[in-house]
Amino acid sequence: MSETTRALNEAQRRAVHELLRVSPVADELGHRFARAGHELHLVGGSVRDALLGRLGDDLDFTTDARPEETLRLIDGWAEAVWTTGQEFGTIGLARRGLRIEVTTFRADAYDRVSRNPIVRFGDNLADDLRRRDFAVNAMAVSVPGHEFTDPYGGLSDLAEGVLRTPGRPEDSFADDPLRMLRAARFVSKLGFAVAPEVLAAMTAMAPDLGRITAERVRDEFVKLMCGQDPIAGLRLLVDTRLAEQFLPELAGLKLEIDEHAQHKDVYEHTLIVVRNAIAHEKEGPDFTLRMAALMHDIGKPNTKAVGPDGGVSFHHHEIVGARLTKQRMKALKFPKDVISDVAELVALHLRFYGYGRGEWTDSAVRRYVTDAGPLLDRLHALTRSDVTTRNRRKAAQLAADYDALEERIARIAAEEDLARVRPDLDGNAIMELLGVPPGPIVGRAWRYLKELRLERGPLDPDEAIAELLKWAEAEGVTPPGSR
CATH class of the missing domain: 1.10.110.30 (Hydrophobic Seed Protein)
Structure with a gap:
């Protein structure tokens, strides 16, 4: 028996095991269609994933029944039904924790101008499988009979790990x-x-x-x-x-030399940072973190400069990169909040450098935390992921510096509730003390007190009031008691 044959047999064994796990539902549905004289096949990614031993709770079926007939056959059996894809032949339903889609055989045609097919229902499984993207997605298993159909060698491709x-x-x-x-x-x-x-x-x-x-x-x-x-x-x-x-910026990184480690280009560095970021994930894939890792250095091509000594620099590439990130993600129609989060991480990813030189005051730490806001954990992960140097001593020092920063953040946070840095006087107190209505003056005073809070930490009430009145005098705002 060849290695490929053994692999195929093992794949089929896993598939049967996975099918049996859901067969009470799949076979029940298959019997309903069979009694009405219709075929029903588990198909596409569901069969592929079953063969890989990872069948999930979303199942795809194909049938010769038209959508209206499918609706009739599942009436009273499905726990929920949705018909948003009915014009394309797809009826969705839920049963015992499974999400199921049943699609009428398709024999679509394409105009090859757009990607939108001219939807045509087919009358046989072979035509339906022929229109699918890859052979590993062009396999089917009938229910309730569990007969395997593989006209394009998808099982062999699956065993070899290849897409055709x-x-x-x-x-x-x-x-x-x-x-x-x-x-x-x-x-x-x-x-x-x-x-x-x-x-x-x-x-x-x-x-x-x-x-x-x-x-x-x-x-x-x-x-x-x-x-x-x-x-x-x-x-x-x-x-x-x-x-x-x-995403042309990604390929554009290939020609740019990374000033931190000149043995590799920024493209290779970027891919390593993405891989490092994945290792820092705590609860499954985090697109925002991964995308920030991918985009963190895209400002380098536009900021590259070569000094008199031949050294390469990319000054302010994080600011340029944040702007380019916004532009690119906006063009791809990402939601505004996702764009904002990714761009902010790109803008902040270099902020940490310099901490190890002992230049950071408690004020700088407060600003670091406040500027990152809810992105702080991701910023920690991105900053650590950006260390790709092969110099072990340098890597160890950077890691130790960041450990120290996180410990310092934790200490200050415990003392001052950094997660919610606010001025020591709220808007109502500002209006009362200054005798002004809601408006721009209140906003300016609030921002001044917040900057003071970041710079000096918490103030007691008397100090905060004194600072507000000092600010008001400088701004020409006359409190009631001074008039």
């Missing part, structure tokens, strides 16, 4: 260019490689990604970044020039 298309990759990607980005996402998620002919087609057809809306590209990219190995997916994007179509 059911037909010619050029035809598949011409139909839907988003499949090229999906290939990179599966590389990240599954740890697979792409077949040589798929790689060649992706490289040649990369500009076709321009037909895809920013939102679709964004969604695939987020899934790639949150995969188990986004580094492999990112390398594939750069190597095929797909990255140039929606």
